[in-house]
Amino acid sequence: MDENAQHWLHALSAPMAALNGASYTAPDYHEDEDRTDLERWWGIANRAQLLDMLGMADNGHASELSEAYWQFQRCLPSQWQALLERLPLRERTKHEYAARTFPDCGPGGTRAWDLGRMSFLLRAGVKKGFVTPEESLYLHHRLALRARHYYNNWNSYLAGYLFGKALWNVADSSDETLAAHLERQGSEHWNRCILLNIRLGADPLLASLAWDMPLPEPQRPSSLQEDCWS
Template sequence: MDEMEQRWLYALSAPLVALNPDADYTAPTYCFDLKHVDVEGGWGITTRPQLLDMLRTADNGHATRLNEAYRQWERCLPSEWQALIETLDSRQRAFYELASRTFGECGVGGIRAWDIGRMGFLLRSAVLHGWIDLTESLWLHGRMAARARYYYDSWASYLNAFVIGKAFWHCLGNKDEELAHEYDRQGDYIGTTVVITKLDRDARDLFAQLPWDMPLHLPERPESLGEFDWS
């Protein structure tokens, strides 16, 4: 792969770079010093097998809690949607209403970008730790790229989905009756505004060089991954 193709893959985790002043948008290793990235404290990962086990959960992350809500919003008539909402408990209703309000920004892909982007961060961090090599990282990134392009049609929708997913995750600890109000407040939450502001300020030129449909000449699946398969 040439350098720009690799940068396209690393851009999947660009929102995580925006959150870390010591990270680099184009570095295969996310940042350049282990002290600036902690995957043990946040993820409980200290070994290659643990990393690969975590990657296997990529399709079963936070997005699964909203996938059906986005699907129903796309297919339901207004009257059908209202009837559906009335059958839900308060927590599920907050989930579905969030989907209805954000569908225009991220589409039927929902917040899968939140899960995809975080896996990209893990892969880049794993190269820094020496748990995987660059070829393994690129191939695994390629599997995430396929998912991203299947569910989203532009960097804008992908990045929107990541930010919405981050807001969703941030609110999960709230009580059922507080969820809707907390979602309303997320536009002013510092963790949200930092991502949006820094991506616009620091990564605008980068994304301008990386068309969403850029051809990606990915490496063959490395034999070193053994039985690990990620379709």
């Protein structure tokens, strides 16, 4: 796999790199000193735990809104309104959030929030020696297949990540305050930092990495067990 294709794969975690001052394209998330504490924040202390966590790419936080995005793009306006009226307050708020964000992220919804974080875990795992660079590339390619299935360009992918992060940020809100807290996420400090750093540091890179550029599938390393997520 050539260098540009590898850069494309590693750029799946670009929003997290923008937030934390990490590399957008290196196999290691941090090229110099390892500043990630996977055990504290993720409960990951070894290879098996990291590989197990990758299942979140399919069954992570995005599942919370997947039905809402699915219904919004298929319902007539009258059907959508009728659906909202039947839902309890919290679910109605989340469905309304999906409707507002759909024009920017499309049917992929917030799945990029999970895909981007799994890319980060793989790159951090390379740094810690939990996975090899070859294993990371192969598993990154599997993330890329999902990203391209759900999104049509980098902008919709990045939007999906930010919308997912915003929902995660307010997950502890009460049913009554969830809507108001979601409305304020556009001005939340760290969300604004991600957007600014992407604009200043990642936009030229992503513009050079066409969303549909060829990404040859790496050979599956024999070191990955058959039941490993992929």
